[in-house]
Amino acid sequence: MTQTSGPLLELTKVTKHFGGVRALHEVDMSVHPGEVVALIGDNGAGKSTLVKIVSGVESPETGEIRVRGQSTRLESPRAAAEAGIRTVFQDLSLCDNLDAVQNLFLGQERHGSAWSGRRIRRHVMEEQAQKVLQSLSVKLRSLSTPVVALSGGQRQGIAICRALISDPAVVILDEPTAALGVSQRAEVLDLIRRLRDQGRGVVVVSHDMKDVRQVADRIVVLRLGAKVAEFHRGGYTPSDLVSAMTGAHEPSDDEDGRS
Numbered sequence: 001m002t003q004t005s006g007p008l009l010e011l012t013k014v015t016k017h018f019g020g021v022r023a024l025h026e027v028d029m030s031v032h033p034g035e036v037v038a039l040i041g042d043n044g045a046g047k048s049t050l051v052k053i054v055s056g057v058e059s060p061e062t063g064e065i066r067v068r069g070q071s072t073r074l075e076s077p078r079a080a081a082e083a084g085i086r087t088v089f090q091d092l093s094l095c096d097n098l099d100a101v102q103n104l105f106l107g108q109e110r111h112g113s114a115w116s117g118r119r120i121r122r123h124v125m126e127e128q129a130q131k132v133l134q135s136l137s138v139k140l141r142s143l144s145t146p147v148v149a150l151s152g153g154q155r156q157g158i159a160i161c162r163a164l165i166s167d168p169a170v171v172i173l174d175e176p177t178a179a180l181g182v183s184q185r186a187e188v189l190d191l192i193r194r195l196r197d198q199g200r201g202v203v204v205v206s207h208d209m210k211d212v213r214q215v216a217d218r219i220v221v222l223r224l225g226a227k228v229a230e231f232h233r234g235g236y237t238p239s240d241l242v243s244a245m246t247g248a249h250e251p252s253d254d255e256d257g258r259s
């Protein structure tokens, strides 16, 4: 794992309420280059709220967000993208009737000059699509098949590759293996490892403890809006995760970083 510099993304004491509901309370989280951080917690723990905050969809009431050490306000999804943070939401937001290339460039099409034809732009986009798909070893029989005809793993692959078109430093994945079969799940875990090997910071929200244990370098546990535990690879047992999530016992400090 390469951790030559400080964190790519760092949240300090981030708090957010919805009406009277405490969604997040003074939550700290960071992700370094070449690191996979898993965010786990029961329903209502605050995972989606945290993802929305770092995606620029919601703003925190208090607390600080730093990107590469610089204090930042991620006021919109565009601002988050410009800061190098891209999110793949659970619904993937793919257009079923469009092909892989069209989906990859959806909303970020390469515009040719006024006199260059449509075919030229398509050619440029196809070349770039090939490159980004290859970088994650996403295999498609054809670039022009409507994505509705592809497997769940391939669709997740395309959604992740779309996030990579702008070469983000941080990629956030919301439940990337939910609703996938065993082999496609393994495929997606491989994609996550490749993102890490490319030196990106990866944040994965997941319900699946097995997936989390396989892929996470660090695990942040939220419960009722608060961060209740943090575990490092090799420094926890499966039951530690469950107890932290359910509040069965509060882990002591020496469980953090044991390896």
Ligand SMILES: Nc1ncnc2c1ncn2[C@@H]1O[C@H](COP(=O)(O)OP(=O)(O)O)[C@@H](O)[C@H]1O
Pocket: 018, 019, 021, 022, 023, 041, 042, 043, 044, 045, 046, 047, 048, 049, 050
């Ligand atoms: N837009 C919203 N309006 C009101 N309450 C919300 C909203 N979004 C989330 N919440 C509440 O905030 C808490 C955290 O929710 P959420 O971040 O979705 O948790 P998780 O993704 O871990 O299930 C929950 O109590 C939820 O009901």
Ligand SMILES: [Mg+2]
Pocket: 047, 048, 049
């Ligand atoms: Mg959620």
